[in-house]
Amino acid sequence: MESGDLKKAGLKVTLPRMKVLEILETSNQRHMSAEEVYRALLESGSEVGLATVYRVLTQFESAGLVSRHNFEGGQSVFELQTGHHHDHMVCVKCGRVEEFTNEAIESEQRKIAEEAGHKLVEHSLVLYIECKDCQKS
Amino acid sequence: MESGDLKKAGLKVTLPRMKVLEILETSNQRHMSAEEVYRALLESGSEVGLATVYRVLTQFESAGLVSRHNFEGGQSVFELQTGHHHDHMVCVKCGRVEEFTNEAIESEQRKIAEEAGHKLVEHSLVLYIECKDCQKS
DNA sequence: ATGATGATGAGAAAGCTTCTCATTAATATA
DNA sequence: TATATTAATGAGAAGCTTTCTCATCATCAT
Ligand SMILES: [Zn+2]
Ligand SMILES: [Zn+2]
Ligand SMILES: [Zn+2]
Ligand SMILES: [Zn+2]
Numbered sequence: 001m002e003s004g005d006l007k008k009a010g011l012k013v014t015l016p017r018m019k020v021l022e023i024l025e026t027s028n029q030r031h032m033s034a035e036e037v038y039r040a041l042l043e044s045g046s047e048v049g050l051a052t053v054y055r056v057l058t059q060f061e062s063a064g065l066v067s068r069h070n071f072e073g074g075q076s077v078f079e080l081q082t083g084h085h086h087d088h089m090v091c092v093k094c095g096r097v098e099e100f101t102n103e104a105i106e107s108e109q110r111k112i113a114e115e116a117g118h119k120l121v122e123h124s125l126v127l128y129i130e131c132k133d134c135q136k137s
Numbered sequence: 138m139e140s141g142d143l144k145k146a147g148l149k150v151t152l153p154r155m156k157v158l159e160i161l162e163t164s165n166q167r168h169m170s171a172e173e174v175y176r177a178l179l180e181s182g183s184e185v186g187l188a189t190v191y192r193v194l195t196q197f198e199s200a201g202l203v204s205r206h207n208f209e210g211g212q213s214v215f216e217l218q219t220g221h222h223h224d225h226m227v228c229v230k231c232g233r234v235e236e237f238t239n240e241a242i243e244s245e246q247r248k249i250a251e252e253a254g255h256k257l258v259e260h261s262l263v264l265y266i267e268c269k270d271c272q273k274s
Numbered sequence: 275a276t277g278a279t280g281a282t283g284a285g286a287a288a289g290c291t292t293c294t295c296a297t298t299a300a301t302a303t304a
Numbered sequence: 305t306a307t308a309t310t311a312a313t314g315a316g317a318a319g320c321t322t323t324c325t326c327a328t329c330a331t332c333a334t
Binding site: 011012014016017047048049050051052055056074137 | 279280281282283284285291
């Protein structure tokens with residue numbers, strides 16, 4: 001991801017925006033809260049305000065560069081848009097996030113909305129799990 | 138639903154608790170935010186504090202009398218437990234909520250978690266729609 | 275380089291929810 | 305029924321996440 005993507009989105013290429021993108025790309029967590037992005041910025045020596053992080057993430061979302069999820073626990077989490085839709089499993093013990101795709105579920109959803117006479121706009125599917133590792137301990 | 142259900146749940150039978158139950162039973166909305174329950178209580182002439190409404194709803198949730206959902210929009214919504222699991226469609230225009238069940242999706246979910254080696258604890262599936270009525274206007 | 279425009283940072287403020295604690299109500303017992 | 309014990313309530317304060325405000329600053333086109 002580079003400055004061209006910001007320009008295409010109609011956003012000025014600024015230092016804070018580049019830095020936030022960089023964090024999202026290089027962090028070992030694909031799914032991060034605004035607070036986590038903020039702390040990662042500080043740790044990497046970038047002085048970016050928390051308000052700016054929120055602003056920028058929201059703009060990225062509108063621009064389709066990032067998607068936002070509301071898992072349980074109060075904080076929204078953000079991830080770089082991958083192009084292909086996917087859903088999530090979240091461990092209720094350790095918070096680990098795993099992605100999956102399932103075409104059977106996707107098409108069932110479309111069918112359900114359609115049969116009820118509604119237009120499906122989007123959906124949110126989260127499986128809360130006790131993950132492999134947390135079951136051992 | 139009556140005082141016996143509260144006793145069974147290990148909760149004292151108090152006026153505020155009875156009143157909240159009554160609202161949930163008699164309101165024409167099955168899915169209500171704490172704020173909505175609170176306002177309904179005031180309108181019905183009951184002087185119950187907002188903090189109590191939150192407290193009571195949370196206790197009801199722990200007791201399995203009520204379930205809580207976090208649809209988009211900040212506020213949690215609550216509904217009386219029906220005994221059978223169901224998922225929701227929420228209209229992004231008017232906020233109307235519809236319920237559905239789909240065994241194919243349910244079993245697919247179990248399969249996904251299991252194949253990944255995880256234990257499925259619970260799940261949240263919300264279809265955001267433009268409802269039948271909102272499409273007309 | 276300059277100016278116009280938009281972005282930023284800091285703190286204030288908003289919105290939802292929980293906490294605190296003095297007061298009050300509900301149950302158990304006599 | 306009166307009393308004692310224990311838990312619940314109400315009001316406001318406080319917490320947490322997120323957004324807003326506004327003076328300052330950076331970006332980009334010229
Ligand atoms: Zn885990
Ligand atoms: Zn993801
Ligand atoms: Zn609608
Ligand atoms: Zn429901």
